[in-house]
Amino acid sequence: ELKVEQNPLFLSMQEGKNYTIYCNYSTTSDRLYWYRQDPGKSLESLFVLLSNGAVKQEGRLMASLDTKARLSTLHITAAVHDLSATYFCAVNFMDSNYQLIWGAGTKLIIKP
Amino acid sequence: SAVISQKPSRDICQRGTSLTIQCQVDSQVTMMFWYRQQPGQSLTLIATANQGSEATYESGFVIDKFPISRPNLTFSTLTVSNMSPEDSSIYLCSVPGLLSEQYFGPGTRLTVT
Numbered sequence: 001e002l003k004v005e006q007n008p009l010f011l012s013m014q015e016g017k018n019y020t021i022y023c024n025y026s027t028t029s030d031r032l033y034w035y036r037q038d039p040g041k042s043l044e045s046l047f048v049l050l051s052n053g054a055v056k057q058e059g060r061l062m063a064s065l066d067t068k069a070r071l072s073t074l075h076i077t078a079a080v081h082d083l084s085a086t087y088f089c090a091v092n093f094m095d096s097n098y099q100l101i102w103g104a105g106t107k108l109i110i111k112p
Numbered sequence: 113s114a115v116i117s118q119k120p121s122r123d124i125c126q127r128g129t130s131l132t133i134q135c136q137v138d139s140q141v142t143m144m145f146w147y148r149q150q151p152g153q154s155l156t157l158i159a160t161a162n163q164g165s166e167a168t169y170e171s172g173f174v175i176d177k178f179p180i181s182r183p184n185l186t187f188s189t190l191t192v193s194n195m196s197p198e199d200s201s202i203y204l205c206s207v208p209g210l211l212s213e214q215y216f217g218p219g220t221r222l223t224v225t
Contacts, residue, residue, distance in 0.1 A: 033213050042204060042216045043155075045113075050211060088154065090214075098143055098208040102154045 135205035
């Protein structure tokens with residue numbers, strides 16, 4: 001079964017702290033995506049990870065991909081309130097014809 | 113990246129009625145996706161709409177309830193038929209990019225009373 005699991009599903013943290021969101025998936029893939037969704041809004045693409053060992057960084061967010069472990073991480077450094085949102089990972093499995101399998105999302109609340 | 117618009121942005125509908133949601137893309141794309149996102153949930157794929165062929169529906173979704181049109185390479189509609197309160201959701205269309213990422217429209221927030 002094609003499955004993508006995120007944890008934690010909910011995270012409340014203080015500004016200035018570091019934390020990591022994990023995304024595990026069930027079978028072979030070398031394409032993983034991270035999205036952000038603000039309340040009441042659509043999804044915004046954050047990172048596209050296309051190979052084992054890929055690392056992408058944008059501001060206080062850094063995403064990495066380990067295809068052997070079937071694991072991606074989204075690391076938040078020195079969190080700020082503006083990063084409060086729901087973060088989704090999604091995987092394009094081989095032969096899935098552009099379809100993405102979505103994680104459940106991680107709702108991140110950063111308290112000032 | 114593609115720019116996608118959706119209409120309406122939101123609507124409140126009565127039980128038993130139907131609503132058609134439009135999705136317009138600023139470039140020609142072969143494939144378009146329709147998703148449903150229930151409150152506080154992840155995305156669920158309803159169907160994939162390819163121009164020139166019938167839409168492909170995912171398990172749990174049927175054409176009678178969610179008919180889709182795809183008249184050309186830049187436009188698609190999704191109709192939510194015979195609505196019930198359980199259909200209250202955000203409906204999103206998306207198109208794939210070159211790296212199989214997806215670009216999303218702003219969404220249609222539907223409330224069924």
